[in-house]
Amino acid sequence: MTLRVGARASKMSLMQTAPVLSALSAAGPTILRPFTEAGGDRPVDRAALEADGVFSEEIESALLTGEIDVAVHCLKDAPTIDTPGLTMSAYLRRDDIRDCLVTRDPGLTLATLPAGAKVATASLRRTTALHIHRPDIKVVPIRGPVDERLRALHEPDSRIDALVVATCSMKRLGLPHLITERISPEVICPPLGAAIIAFQTREDDKATSEAISFLHDPATATEAEAERLVxxxxxxxxxxxxxxxxxxxxxxxxxxxxxxxxxxxxxxxxxxxxxxxxxxxxxxxxxxxxxxxxxxxxxxxxxx
CATH class of the missing domain: 3.30.160.40 (Porphobilinogen deaminase, C-terminal domain)
Known part of the structure; x- marks a missing residue:
């Protein structure tokens, strides 16, 4: 049995999927199919973030039609309500749920950013927390994969001073050394489903569910299902x-x-x-x- 795995084609998605593929390949042949046209990832005509499923619709369609056997998702970006015919059949052990600060000038924290500093994020959740805890800084919108946002921060003519991103994203990209502060959940509350990689399969595909079952972490599953219920x-x-x-x-x-x-x-x-x-x-x-x-x-x- 060759297991066909679908994942978003962003650098972070591919890097977080690589160890999964390595683990799965020990049990049998595995093929990765990257998906480049997820609505929330497109470089042009990018889907708005004001709706559910903007990062998963393309992959779910391929799963339903049998083009792939398992989809790898960041749980926070997966649809809130399970798509008919599909199910979340396994969850990897949860990573660090905190957001973090990455600054152009090293050593700064959220507390020590100068007044008027420009902090970039497209997240409503992060924007709100920044308005509350540092009303004297300016929040500017930025979208795109984390590696693209990091490049925008460090461009010579960059007009932003810092980014707020997920700690787990920096770890998965192999860049935790660029983090200047891991932010307490009491300052920026994480999104429900944060730092969890989930595996979605067809409900009637018991063979695939069994093949990936060794990846499943029951403790993470308990937390994940509670958060999805909220x-x-x-x-x-x-x-x-x-x-x-x-x-x-x-x-x-x-x-x-x-x-x-x-x-x-x-x-x-x-x-x-x-x-x-x-x-x-x-x-x-x-x-x-x-x-x-x-x-x-x-x-x-x-x-x-």
Whole structure:
């Protein structure tokens, strides 16, 4: 059985997929198919981030038609609701969920950036947090793969002073040494599904699910499904005004799960941040979603 693996063709996607292919090839022949026309990745006529599935539609179509057997996704960019006929069948062990700062001048942090500094991001979540914690800096929009954003930062005529990107992205690109600060989740709350690589297969393809099962991390799966439940309950997607995470708390006698969910307006003027803990991650996710809804999350989203 030759396993046909689909992934986005960006440099980061290919680099994070490489060790997966290496692991899979030990069990049998593997072929990689890169996808270059994902709506959110196109260099021209790039899809807006105000909708679900802009990074996955092309790959999912190929999976449904049998052109590939498994799709590799960054979970935060995958559709919130499973596409009929497809399922997330495995999750790699989660990486660092924090965002980080990369600056043109070395040694600077979010606290020490000079007033008026230009920090680039296209993320509503990051933009809001920056407005709250450093209202004296200017947030400028920038889109594209992380390696392209890094090049834009270091061009001789660059008009930006820093980027906020995912810590795990810098690690996967082999560039953690360029990070000047790993930012606390209390300052910039991560996106739901952050730092998780997910494997999507056809629901009826049990052979592929079994072939990749050795990659699956059950602890990550518990957190991932809790976070996806919050997204579904609140109508979220990759660039919605919604953030949060599930944290596993391992004690000497029992394990509990804390689900954090945060909703906000883009200007940072209003936000709601809730945490709920339970011995059942799903129950914690439902409780956090219910409380966020009760406190007006949908109304905030409408203003953003």
């Amino acid at each position: 997204l579904r309950r609140l109508g979220g997607f990759c660039n919605a005004p919604l953030a949060g995470y599930c944290r596993t708390n391992r004690g000497p006698d029992a394990t509990t799960y804390t689900v954090r969910a945060r909703s906000f307006t883009v200007d940072g003027g209003s936000s709601v941040d809730v945490r709920r803990t339970s011995s059942d991650a799903r129950k914690a996710a439902l409780a956090a979603s219910h409380e966020l809804t009760r406190l007006g999350a949908q109304a905030m989203a409408a203003k953003s």
